[in-house]
Amino acid sequence: xRPSILITNDDGLMAKGLQELIEAMKxxxxxxxxxxxxxxxxxSSAITVNIPTRLxxxxxxxxxxxxxxxxxxxxxxxxGLHILFPxxxxxxxxxxxxxxxxxxxxxxxxxxxxxxxxGCINEVPSxxxxxxxxxxxxxxxxxxxxxxxxxxxxxxxxLPEGVxxxxxxxxxxxxxxxxxxxxxxxxxxxxxxHVDPHGHPYFWLTGNFSNDEPHAMDTDEWALANNYIAIVxxxxxxxxxxxxxxxxxxxx
Amino acid sequence: xRPSILITNDDGLMAKGLQELIEAMKxxxxxxxxxxxxxxxxxSSAITVNIPTRLxxxxxxxxxxxxxxxxxxxxxxxxGLHILFPxxxxxxxxxxxxxxxxxxxxxxxxxxxxxxxxGCINEVPSxxxxxxxxxxxxxxxxxxxxxxxxxxxxxxxxLPEGVxxxxxxxxxxxxxxxxxxxxxxxxxxxxxxHVDPHGHPYFWLTGNFSNDEPHAMDTDEWALANNYIAIVxxxxxxxxxxxxxxxxxxxx
Numbered sequence: 001x002r003p004s005i006l007i008t009n010d011d012g013l014m015a016k017g018l019q020e021l022i023e024a025m026k027x028x029x030x031x032x033x034x035x036x037x038x039x040x041x042x043x044s045s046a047i048t049v050n051i052p053t054r055l056x057x058x059x060x061x062x063x064x065x066x067x068x069x070x071x072x073x074x075x076x077x078x079x080g081l082h083i084l085f086p087x088x089x090x091x092x093x094x095x096x097x098x099x100x101x102x103x104x105x106x107x108x109x110x111x112x113x114x115x116x117x118x119g120c121i122n123e124v125p126s127x128x129x130x131x132x133x134x135x136x137x138x139x140x141x142x143x144x145x146x147x148x149x150x151x152x153x154x155x156x157x158x159l160p161e162g163v164x165x166x167x168x169x170x171x172x173x174x175x176x177x178x179x180x181x182x183x184x185x186x187x188x189x190x191x192x193x194h195v196d197p198h199g200h201p202y203f204w205l206t207g208n209f210s211n212d213e214p215h216a217m218d219t220d221e222w223a224l225a226n227n228y229i230a231i232v233x234x235x236x237x238x239x240x241x242x243x244x245x246x247x248x249x250x251x252x
Numbered sequence: 253x254r255p256s257i258l259i260t261n262d263d264g265l266m267a268k269g270l271q272e273l274i275e276a277m278k279x280x281x282x283x284x285x286x287x288x289x290x291x292x293x294x295x296s297s298a299i300t301v302n303i304p305t306r307l308x309x310x311x312x313x314x315x316x317x318x319x320x321x322x323x324x325x326x327x328x329x330x331x332g333l334h335i336l337f338p339x340x341x342x343x344x345x346x347x348x349x350x351x352x353x354x355x356x357x358x359x360x361x362x363x364x365x366x367x368x369x370x371g372c373i374n375e376v377p378s379x380x381x382x383x384x385x386x387x388x389x390x391x392x393x394x395x396x397x398x399x400x401x402x403x404x405x406x407x408x409x410x411l412p413e414g415v416x417x418x419x420x421x422x423x424x425x426x427x428x429x430x431x432x433x434x435x436x437x438x439x440x441x442x443x444x445x446h447v448d449p450h451g452h453p454y455f456w457l458t459g460n461f462s463n464d465e466p467h468a469m470d471t472d473e474w475a476l477a478n479n480y481i482a483i484v485x486x487x488x489x490x491x492x493x494x495x496x497x498x499x500x501x502x503x504x
Contacts, residue, residue, distance in 0.1 A: 044297035044326075045360045052446070052454040074296075074361075079455060082443050105373055107490060108297045109326075121357055121438045146504065153502045162436070163492040165499075177504040181491040184414070186373045191334050194304070202304040203331060233499055235492035238359060239433040240415040243485035247417075250405045252398065252429040 003029035003091035003155055006084075006124070008076040010098065010111025012039045013058075013068050017097035020140040021129065022064060024147045025094060028155065030063050032090070034080035037068040041100075043111035045118065046072045055079050073115035081122055092155055093119030093126040097147065100134035103168040103220040103230060104183035104209065113166055113234070120164035120236055125154050127164065132224060133171040143169040146177065146229050159233075166232040170224050178228040183219035184212040254315075255281035255343035255407055258336075258376070260328040262350065262363025264291045265310075265320050269349035272392040273381065274316060276399045277346060280407065282315050284342070286332035289320040293352075295363035297370065298324045307331050325367035333374055344407055345371030345378040349399065352386035355420040355472040355482060356435035356461065365418055365486070372416035372488055377406050379416065384476055385423040395421040398429065398481050411485075418484040422476050430480040435471035436464040 005025050009018045013035040025031055034055070054070040067084070069076045073095065081089060095115040102110040112128045119126030129147055131138055150167055159165065166182075190207035211221050220230035257277050261270045265287040277283055286307070305323040312318070319336070321328045325347065333341060347367040354362040364380045371378030381399055383390055402419055411417070418434075442459035463473050472482035 039302065042299040042301040044295075044299075044366065046296045046298040046324075047294040047361050047457060049294040049457055050291065052456050054452070054454050075457070078442050078457070082441075083455070105488065108369060108373070108488065109299050114296065117360060121360070149504050153504065157498075157502060160492065160495045160498070163495045179496050179500045181493065181496070182489050184489070189334075190330050200306070202306050203335070204304050205299060205301055205327070205330070231499060232490075233492040233495035234490045235495075236357065236360065236490075237434050237436070238484075238486045238488075238490065240412065240485035240487035241433065243412045243415045243487075244431050244433070246409075246412070247483060247485055248431045250409060252401045252405065 005029040005031050005092045005094060006080050006090040007031055007033045008035050008073055008095050008115045010036065010040045010043055010073045012036045015099060016136060016138065017099050017131065017140060020144060021094060021097045021147065024144045025151065026063060028151055029091065032080065032084055033064065033066040034069050034076040036073060036076060037070055040072055040111050042109050043072045043114060044109050045074050045114040048072060048075050053079060055083060073111040074118045077115050077118040089122065089124050092151065093124045094129065094151060096129035097140055098130035099136065099138055100130065101132045101168050102128065102130040102166060103224055104185045107166050107182060107234060116164045117236055120162065125159045127151060127154055128166050130168045131171060132168065142173045146174055162236050163233050166234045168220055168224055168230045170227045172227050174229045175227045178223040178230055180220040180223050180230045180232050181218055182232050183221040185210050257281040257283050257344045257346060258332050258342040259283055259285045260287050260325055260347050260367045262288065262292045262295055262325045264288050267351060268388060268390065269351050269383065269392060272396060273346060273349045276396045277403065278315060280403055281343065284332065284336055285316065285318040286321050286328040288325060288328060289322055292324055292363050294361050295324045295366060296361050297326050297366040300324060300327050305331060307335060325363040326370045329367050329370040341374065341376050344403065345376045346381065346403060348381035349392055350382035351388065351390055352382065353384045353420050354380065354382040354418060355476055356437045359418050359434060359486060368416045369488055372414065377411045379403060379406055379419055381419045383421050383423060394425045398426055414488050415485050418486045420472055420476055420482045422479045424479050426481045427479045430475040430482055432472040432475050432482045432484050433470055434484050435473040437462050
């Protein structure tokens, strides 16, 4: 039986990166696409709790069924698994291909990775794919063979329990694949202040990425800066085991 | 000099849990409160990228300045740090007290913890507090001494780099404090289906928590079930180091 593959993203149903991902996955299995009806960048693992969520089938062709969802990327995964895979989970979840990087600390804010983490929580082997180019017409052609190869590997080998993959890809012909750790860093200088016609200020989120360890060669930022595809195995257990003993010694 | 403490939450500026947290922190330092102008539960680490964000001062009394923010809990932290602490970061960030638990996998979806993680990313010692009672009039009085005690410990000892605290508290007189790991589990049976007057279905998120390891005694769920306060040291490096070697052996 052909593998079943659930696909979502955070740039929305009309994004080029989603269409490219669908084309790359077609040879690998039967596809169910559940994507947000509009862009949901920066939604992290947000869920819709105070309003209901809609799910509509919009097309069905050989091997590809498409749905649009009114919710977040995580809602897409939750609804997809609950409504469309009620008896047997899909064999693979792939998200993206995101227009823009989700390396280093951006994994925390990314809707692409939020959706992959949600698949992982539900014990579905899951991969988030992102390209280091945020333009709507970004060229994905150079990385598509690697997208297929990484997905084939996950279908063949599976992933350890509680682990998904954060895959970031350079905007050039890749030199190869590096399995990396998440770079330590953060976004800085994050806001631009404007004033509205009534004299009230408002703030646009923007910012620059600050890398704490630009010379470390085992990080995802290093891999991308050197034109490699960066794969960070990403875990859902966030416990800081190393920190437990020190805190146990505190007097409460 | 008195410590400076930044406070936010995800239940919004009017939540009782926020007022209780402010009262508990008053003896410890000078407080700056930046809270969402309405409830933002389940917002995880979501950020507002496609619309601007507003920040308004709403009151100033001795030792407590309050602002409302139109964004997510993470926006509150980002704006608070950028606009209100431009030169020197606060000594502590506390979030909550959330009306409802954020134990186990709920750390992923929680806006309370999204805000604490954002503080941690920005190298501010950060704690998210949650009570196992989601009612608007929940009684926080039994846990407030522990909230103060945990905050005092963090002010005194600091926290390791890249680590914040996820503190969940039982809805009874606590038996004490346990430093725990994140329980393995997930939410299941997550949607109720309704039909609107036009015959179209819609879905409400709901669900039950499923604990993979109900007998493990070192988890946050066990601590809470046995009336202890659960502190999970929570890290922002999500790399699954144990999984790297196996994936490096794949043929890409």
